[in-house]
Amino acid sequence: MRRDRHPILMLLPARRAILAMALALFLAPGLALADPIGPVTKLPLPRFASLKTDRVNLREGPSKDHATKWVYQRAGLPVEITAEFEIWRKVRDSEGVEGWVLHSLLSGRRTALVTPNKKGENSKIYVRPSASDELAATLQAGVIVNIRNCDGSWCLVDGDGFKGYVEQVKLWGVYPDERIE
Template sequence: MGASRIFRLWTRALKRAAAPVAAAVALLVCVDAAKAEQHGSASGLPVPRYVSLKSDRVNLREGPSKDHRTTWVFQRAGLPVEITAEFEIWRRVRDSEGAEGWVLHSLLSGRRTALVTPWKKGGESILYAKADAQSASVAKLQPNVLANVRSCDGGWCKVFGEGFNGFIQQSDLWGVYPNEVVE
């Protein structure tokens, strides 16, 4: 076998061996980029994440500055919102109805709250004495009741509010992710 043929075979073998290595490196770069995108550029906290409003008057703006037009005014302290992006002292948020805009970070709290089944128009959600649908019912909560979230185990959340305290199925809340554990 001639030297040029050996060289061609060796080059092909090297290229075949290099392809999986290049793919693995590309995958690692993508995974690192995805991890970087999952944390806010300003806070370093996970994005998206749920927080609540500190005040009963919070302006929702078109963009991340006071120069941008106010598109909505939230008027319910404790309302849960989802942070979807960060820019300096501004947070892009989404409410339970899908409205999105920018809010000053100082008007947001890390306190976890949730709305009971805001997607239901009528009907009630059951609050139980224990994290078990076979346990005693302690209350029936209407849609859009604001609940403080004490903890969640991925299926059930311990919540409390004005006149109620108990467990509710996590799937009946807007303000916690499916299967999320809140301690």
């Protein structure tokens, strides 16, 4: 194929210019772009949410015509929303499984999993945000907690029969240094 007949080079001049700008932005070192927002909700992407019901189908694509990859059976399970398309949200769970969920099956209620990838490890919940404070509870890995607030280091959490502070780094469902009021 001759060089001047390459498909990229045959693009209209305006499209070549757009492609060149996109490549320049992509390849520019240290370029800081604004955090993306969802085209439907205008909320930040990614962001955390939780499952509203005990039965949520995770689909391969954003429609009921796509196959179900997984069925979640745990209301309150935190998921990370990474994309939006009409009434569908692309989510990722704590194990990295991704797929599409109907928006009506998600809740804005913030929850988290305690040390989800450390089976057999217990996490300490303290009365106040200090590892030297009195213990409020000890939770097994994988327990879902409700997040009341986070200061970037500690989160006030509660659940069935407990309330207290846990180190933020031990939770999947909040970002490092994220503050929640």
